[in-house]
Amino acid sequence: MSSEQTLAHPTPVPTGVARPRPQSQLSIVWRGLRRDRFALLGGAIVLLALLCALLAPVLAPHDPLAQDAANRLQPIGTPGHVLGTDTNGRDILSRLIYGSRIALLVALAPVLFSGLLGLALGLLAGYYGGWVDGLIMRLADIMFAFPAILLAIAIVAALGPSQLNAIFALTIVFVPAFARLVRSQVLTLRTQDFVIAARALGVPTWRIITRHILINTLPICIVFATLQTGQMIIFASALSFLGLGVQPPTPDWGAMANEGRNAMLVAPWVTTIPGLAIFFVTMGFNLLGDGLRDALDPRMKL
Amino acid sequence: MGAYVLRRIAALIPVLLGISLVAFLLLQLVPGDPALALLGPMARPENLAELRDALGLNEPIVVQYLRWLGRVLQGDLGTSIQLRTPVLPLLLERFTNTLILTVAATIIATLIGVAAGVISATRQFSLFDRVSMILALFGNSMPAFWLGLMAILIFSLHLGWFPAAGMWPITGERNLLTLLHHLTLPALTLGIAAAAVTARITRSSMLDVIRQDYVRTARAKGLRERTVVLGHALQNALLPVLTVVGVQFGFLLGGAVLTETVFSWPGIGLALYNAISMRDFPVVQGGVLLVATAFVLVNLVVDLLYAVIDPRIHYGD
Numbered sequence: 340m341s342s343e344q345t346l347a348h349p350t351p352v353p354t355g356v357a358r359p360r361p362q363s364q365l366s367i368v369w370r371g372l373r374r375d376r377f378a379l380l381g382g383a384i385v386l387l388a389l390l391c392a393l394l395a396p397v398l399a400p401h402d403p404l405a406q407d408a409a410n411r412l413q414p415i416g417t418p419g420h421v422l423g424t425d426t427n428g429r430d431i432l433s434r435l436i437y438g439s440r441i442a443l444l445v446a447l448a449p450v451l452f453s454g455l456l457g458l459a460l461g462l463l464a465g466y467y468g469g470w471v472d473g474l475i476m477r478l479a480d481i482m483f484a485f486p487a488i489l490l491a492i493a494i495v496a497a498l499g500p501s502q503l504n505a506i507f508a509l510t511i512v513f514v515p516a517f518a519r520l521v522r523s524q525v526l527t528l529r530t531q532d533f534v535i536a537a538r539a540l541g542v543p544t545w546r547i548i549t550r551h552i553l554i555n556t557l558p559i560c561i562v563f564a565t566l567q568t569g570q571m572i573i574f575a576s577a578l579s580f581l582g583l584g585v586q587p588p589t590p591d592w593g594a595m596a597n598e599g600r601n602a603m604l605v606a607p608w609v610t611t612i613p614g615l616a617i618f619f620v621t622m623g624f625n626l627l628g629d630g631l632r633d634a635l636d637p638r639m640k641l
Numbered sequence: 642m643g644a645y646v647l648r649r650i651a652a653l654i655p656v657l658l659g660i661s662l663v664a665f666l667l668l669q670l671v672p673g674d675p676a677l678a679l680l681g682p683m684a685r686p687e688n689l690a691e692l693r694d695a696l697g698l699n700e701p702i703v704v705q706y707l708r709w710l711g712r713v714l715q716g717d718l719g720t721s722i723q724l725r726t727p728v729l730p731l732l733l734e735r736f737t738n739t740l741i742l743t744v745a746a747t748i749i750a751t752l753i754g755v756a757a758g759v760i761s762a763t764r765q766f767s768l769f770d771r772v773s774m775i776l777a778l779f780g781n782s783m784p785a786f787w788l789g790l791m792a793i794l795i796f797s798l799h800l801g802w803f804p805a806a807g808m809w810p811i812t813g814e815r816n817l818l819t820l821l822h823h824l825t826l827p828a829l830t831l832g833i834a835a836a837a838v839t840a841r842i843t844r845s846s847m848l849d850v851i852r853q854d855y856v857r858t859a860r861a862k863g864l865r866e867r868t869v870v871l872g873h874a875l876q877n878a879l880l881p882v883l884t885v886v887g888v889q890f891g892f893l894l895g896g897a898v899l900t901e902t903v904f905s906w907p908g909i910g911l912a913l914y915n916a917i918s919m920r921d922f923p924v925v926q927g928g929v930l931l932v933a934t935a936f937v938l939v940n941l942v943v944d945l946l947y948a949v950i951d952p953r954i955h956y957g958d
Binding site: 477478480481482484485486487488489490492493494496497498499569573576577580581582583593596600603604607610611614617618619621622625626 | 655656659660662663667668670671672778779781782783784785786787790791793794798891892894895896898899902913914917918922925926929932933936937
């Protein structure tokens with residue numbers, strides 16, 4: 340018997356013989372991730388950033404807000420200031436470490452909120468169809484007509500620059516993408532046999548949505564959210580760079596890059612270092628997201 | 642085809658109305674009294690009352706929107722609080738500069754992205770493929786404003802090859818050459834992230850096409866590899882790329898706000914940035930409306946091009 344035939348007509352397992360344990364999706368994903376060196380690197384970067392954020396008070400050698408006029412613009416490698424000091428004599432390493440808190444908060448919060456909202460709207464639109472779908476998708480079309488960063492800038496400009504408003508604006512801007520993704524998944528899932536069977540058996544709608552459809556849209560949502568987090572870090576830092584996000588003197592990578600602009604010729608590290616931090620953490624999320632996608636389904640179009 | 646074009650244009654109307662509604666509502670988001678926000682806390686009560694009247698703030702919001710929309714349709718986007726001039730001519734002049742920057746960045750992104758994507762796909766897993774995909778990852782992870790600052794640091798401040806700011810030399814001749822000299826760094830900065838996305842999409846689209854039967858047939862009948870890749874595969878792989886280029890154009894229009902701020906490029910992005918810091922809301926509102934409209938129109942053109950290029954698509958005729 341050829342292997343193809345074996346696959347097509349598996350020999351019935353005799354009772355009493357132990358079946359191989361069914362593998363959970365999580366273990367399959369983990370096995371895929373473990374083999375992907377780039378994904379592991381991404382995961383390590385993300386973990387490092389998370390640890391920095393959690394342990395900032397322990398790790399930071401100085402108070403990130405403490406100014407020292409006598410030690411302004413000290414170069415990298417200065418004793419006591421490994422990454423130098425900024426235009427106000429503040430320790431760049433400490434600001435960088437504390438900045439990871441802001442970077443992750445302003446990136447993860449909008450991803451979470453827009454993800455939840457998008458999930459709810461996408462489920463509604465995809466499952467119920469009709470006018471509900473029409474209304475939600477037309478609203479999404481309108482939102483898509485704006486370049487995302489421009490809409491975020493405009494919303495924060497109107498509401499007033501602050502960390503909370505930046506989170507709000509980024510949430511609003513990213514909802515349509517999530518909603519559209521979930522809707523397309525739901526449209527495919529609702530015609531699958533297991534959903535039709537559940538409906539035929541009289542399973543209540545809410546249970547079909549939560550137990551059969553929602554659970555199957557989650558993997559692609561997690562991949563998308565991971566990739567979005569990378570982009571969100573860039574967006575959030577861009578808002579701060581323009582003075583629309585986190586306000587000084589709070590240590591924020593985008594704002595730090597902006598503060599160093601005027602001293603770029605004499606002290607390029609003040610701008611370079613926070614930019615590198617944004618770059619690495621974004622890359623970490625991108626690598627992790629790519630790895631998750633490949634581990635879940637390499638043909639996934641994201 | 643004609644019916645499709647008409648239908649596609651008709652479908653645009655609700656989207657454009659939606660854009661206008663969002664732009665209108667932006668001003669309503671301003672906390673407190675818009676007139677006070679526009680004129681500042683030092684404003685005199687009579688000036689506030691006058692502005693409230695001029696803006697129609699005493700009317701119901703639906704009436705306000707319809708009046709505002711009526712004015713917009715006649716080309717009146719209001720008056721800049723800061724400059725005391727009509728918003729539309731001010732923004733249109735700036736918009737041309739933004740278009741120069743965005744088109745240049747789109748050309749750079751498409752040339753680099755398509756070339757890298759095609760070579761990567763035809764030599765999958767080669768050194769070139771690996772390096773270009775790593776570079777694409779870098780490009781996708783780099784904040785454009787920071788890349789711009791680094792470009793200024795290296796190529797302007799240290800090497801002195803390109804100017805750090807502006808569109809024209811402060812003194813001296815204004816010609817194509819001086820424009821290109823000023824355009825190089827901002828266009829590259831803006832284009833690189835887009836090139837990264839285009840490269841990744843071209844590569845995956847090309848890989849899909851290369852495995853198709855007709856490509857294998859073309860090879861089997863002895864056509865040169867060059868003809869197979871450029872004549873058979875690329876032509877079909879370019880369809881998804883075209884959509885991406887359209888979307889990228891909008892992304893670049895948005896990204897221009899940052900690039901223009903970094904390079905002091907006198908476009909709509911810089912105008913918006915200045916207007917935001919001066920709380921000149923009519924300019925912000927007008928700018929957002931103009932950019933979104935341009936984005937929608939570009940996507941319409943891309944959709945129509947799609948119908949022209951792809952012989953498989955027949956739109957409801």
